[in-house]
Amino acid sequence: MTERTFSILKPDATERNLTGKINAVIEGAGLRIVAQRRIRMTEAQAKTFYEVHKERPFYGELVGQMTSAPVVVQVLEGENAVAKYREIMGATNPEQAAEGTIRKLFAKNVGENSVHGSDSQDNAKLEIAQFFTEDQIVG
Ligand code: CMP
Numbered sequence: 258m259t260e261r262t263f264s265i266l267k268p269d270a271t272e273r274n275l276t277g278k279i280n281a282v283i284e285g286a287g288l289r290i291v292a293q294r295r296i297r298m299t300e301a302q303a304k305t306f307y308e309v310h311k312e313r314p315f316y317g318e319l320v321g322q323m324t325s326a327p328v329v330v331q332v333l334e335g336e337n338a339v340a341k342y343r344e345i346m347g348a349t350n351p352e353q354a355a356e357g358t359i360r361k362l363f364a365k366n367v368g369e370n371s372v373h374g375s376d377s378q379d380n381a382k383l384e385i386a387q388f389f390t391e392d393q394i395v396g
Pocket of ligand 1 (some may be wrong): 310315318319367368369370374383
């Protein structure tokens with residue numbers, strides 16, 4: 258089924274000029290980038306986005322990292338886009354990520370792990386709506 262997922266190319270990726278290389282992996286896997294914008298995430302946006310993690314010990318560090326440099330927010334579309342993007346991102350911790358995945362190729366560590374992708378269709382809808390209006394998504 259064709260569906261959408263939400264993606265962020267994180268500060269560690271934009272800082273190292275990796276947005277093109279990561280987009281090449283995304284497109285090479287058959288996912289279509291149907292919306293994309295480079296933004297500086299505000300502290301309020303980062304706190305809202307990662308609210309589910311607010312009790313975790315790394316929450317402050319995570320918010321700090323996400324606001325430390327520009328990010329690229331994206332909507333990806335394709336067959337089983339949520340699961341497919343999670344597969345090509347690889348495990349959260351790059352040390353556990355499979356060969357050829359974005360995090361294995363590019364991530365620095367579990368915190369600076371280059372990309373975010375939605376973990377379910379419900380969260381994809383909520384995350385997309387935090388950053389894009391429907392008219393900004395061109396499929
Ligand atoms: P992401 O997929 O964006 O979702 C939550 C983020 O928290 C995760 O990627 C990591 O960047 C970060 N994260 C998860 N676990 C840890 C950890 N143990 N230490 C620091 N950051 C973490």
